[in-house]
Amino acid sequence: MELPEHHYNTGWVLCQVGRAYYELTEYQRAARVFEEVRRLEPYHMEGLEFYSSVLWQLHKEVELSLLAQELTAVDKRSPQAWFATGNCFSLQKEHDVAIKFFSRAIQVDPSFVYAYSLLAMEYIYLEEFDKALTCFRNAIRLDKRHYQAWYGVGQIYYKQEKFKYAEEHYRKALSINPLSSVLMCSMGVAQHAQHKTDQALSTLTSAIEADPKNPLCMFHRASILSASDRHKEALEELEALKEIIPRESLVYFLMGKVQKKLGNTHLAMMNFSWAMDLDPKGLNNQIKEAVNKRYVNEDEDSLARLEADSALDADGAAAFDAADLDTADVSPEEGPSSRGMSAAGVAPAGAGRMEGLMHIPDLQAVESDESL
Numbered sequence: 001m002e003l004p005e006h007h008y009n010t011g012w013v014l015c016q017v018g019r020a021y022y023e024l025t026e027y028q029r030a031a032r033v034f035e036e037v038r039r040l041e042p043y044h045m046e047g048l049e050f051y052s053s054v055l056w057q058l059h060k061e062v063e064l065s066l067l068a069q070e071l072t073a074v075d076k077r078s079p080q081a082w083f084a085t086g087n088c089f090s091l092q093k094e095h096d097v098a099i100k101f102f103s104r105a106i107q108v109d110p111s112f113v114y115a116y117s118l119l120a121m122e123y124i125y126l127e128e129f130d131k132a133l134t135c136f137r138n139a140i141r142l143d144k145r146h147y148q149a150w151y152g153v154g155q156i157y158y159k160q161e162k163f164k165y166a167e168e169h170y171r172k173a174l175s176i177n178p179l180s181s182v183l184m185c186s187m188g189v190a191q192h193a194q195h196k197t198d199q200a201l202s203t204l205t206s207a208i209e210a211d212p213k214n215p216l217c218m219f220h221r222a223s224i225l226s227a228s229d230r231h232k233e234a235l236e237e238l239e240a241l242k243e244i245i246p247r248e249s250l251v252y253f254l255m256g257k258v259q260k261k262l263g264n265t266h267l268a269m270m271n272f273s274w275a276m277d278l279d280p281k282g283l284n285n286q287i288k289e290a291v292n293k294r295y296v297n298e299d300e301d302s303l304a305r306l307e308a309d310s311a312l313d314a315d316g317a318a319a320f321d322a323a324d325l326d327t328a329d330v331s332p333e334e335g336p337s338s339r340g341m342s343a344a345g346v347a348p349a350g351a352g353r354m355e356g357l358m359h360i361p362d363l364q365a366v367e368s369d370e371s372l
Contacts, residue, residue, distance in 0.1 A: 009036075010040070011044030012046065012047070014036055015046065015047030016047070018030045018033035018037065018050060018051065019047060019050045022053065023177075025182075025211075027057045027058050030051075031054050031058060031060075034054060042070075042074075043074055045081075046080070048084065051067065051084075052064060052083060052084035052087040052088075055067065055087070056087045061091055067084050068085040071084050077108060079105040079106075079108045079109040079112045082105035083102065083105040083114070085101045086099075086101030086102040086118065086122075087118070095122045095125045095126055098122050099119060099123070102115050102119035102122060106119065111142055113142045114148075116136070117139050117146065119135045120132040120139070121152070124159075132152070136150075136156075140153075145176050147173040147183070148173075150170075150176070151169065151170065151186065154169030154190070155186070157169060158193075161193075167187055170183060174187065179210055181217055184206055184210065184217070185203075185207045185214070185216055185217045188204040189220055197224060197228055201221060201225070204224070215241055215248070218237055218241045219241060219254070222234045225237060226254065226261070231258050231262050235259070238255045239255075249274075249278035249279035252272070252274040253272065253275040256268045256269070256270075256271035259271060
């Protein structure tokens, strides 16, 4: 059943539509819907906090700044105005300032659940986990179905390497939002950290079925397949991933790792070279160095790694730091964040900034995605 046009084209209804697209991580479509809200009812405020998060996900600094100014001009006492301003400073990575504005939004409206979640996100960026946990728990106290908060608590436990508790909270978030590929992806990573490899692969497969174009899920599945010595399957996954995000250096880096394990030294060096060309400043080096933290093959000892390094050096690998290449596979704990899966993520959105919480390689940077 469809609403009559004169009902559908109202600020309140369109804000619900925009939020639905936001939860599905379809940020471009969500932005268009919210733009229509602004055109039809420029003084409508309720629901525009999600518009500010959409602009955050799309990295539209100018539009986000303009929205914050306009909402403040309309009603500087509204929580949405303070919230949008907080998002604006968060996008500029001024987290201390963002915290002040999100806190002000809560002060104006203590029942503003979403503000608690994003305030917690900012505390996570500053690694103040106790304060972040308090904010997430306040959000859950106000709304037990606020799955972003359940997810956020899980992410904190994951960062603290309490993987069992992380999985439990991800599962609770999934019970509320069972279609979120980002939630499934996070749970799969937590399961793998507990050596539940088969469960992790099953969970990641479900995530990809839910969202076939989510590169983050594909990347994690390929990483786990590689760590499980299923190198040919991992390579097939990475080839498909390369079609979706052809300019992501970490994809080529992992392909090089897989080719190296298959004994295809020249193909490995070719992929390493492409990875270096795509990331000449080495922005992802921390991630590469941390790969073994989650995706190391337990049967691969240090002697085998040294022998592999020697083989690479003999074939002209002097241009690369062989030690670095062997200590990386892809860890969800390091690297650029996109608040979001983005992150991550990210982010759901679907969950807003969840990808960002994941602290994983920003595989969706090419497409601009968020999650809490």
